[in-house]
Amino acid sequence: MQLETDLTGKLLIALPGIGDTRFERSVILLCAHTPEFAMGIVLNKPAQGVDLQDLMEQMGIQMEISLRGVPVLEGGPVATERGFVLHTDDVICDGATLEVDGNICMTATRDILAMIASMAAPRQSVFALGYAGWGAGQLESELAENAWLVCEPDSDLVFGDAHEHKWRHAMTRLGVDLSRLHSGAGNA
DSSP: OOOOOOOOEEEEEEOOOOOOOOGOOOEEEEEEEOOOOOEESSSSSSSEEEEEHHHHHHHHHOSSOOOOOHHHHHOSSEEEEEEEEEEEEEEEOOOTTOOOSEEESEEEEEHHHHTSSSSOSSSSEEEEEEEEEOOOOOOHHHTTTEEEEEEEEOHHHHOOOOOOGGHHHHHHHOOOOGOOOOOOOOOO
């Protein structure tokens, strides 16, 4: 299947019946989308039993501020030992920061974590372990099979902490009447 549109910087919202329990009710920011691959971070699944302070302490990062209670997200099932920070564009790590869209960047280095633990933190950020990944044509096939809806991101969906409401918020933004949504497919 040919790539018709670059969806980098867009949100994927899982539809009921997606067929993969790992992505049920997921909201994913696509950080990269090319004909060869797509990569995104799940924004609404906090990891249980760990917060950002725990992670910083494990990594030996000097902390100037408390990050107790700041969630770590389960960013997806790929490379779950790797960390990714989505953040506003007011902080850039030279050679390491990827611009996702005009306001949102992604950095996967220790430097951004040190900045978050200090007074040099970006205005907004979220930390995730792992990512969601698709091979050539895989995401396009899932889109054609109506597994995902696509919408523009907003600050609450990317950086907000109301994780349990993000899926509903994204659907409502698109005008989807959740009372009429079901997981069965139909034929015309």
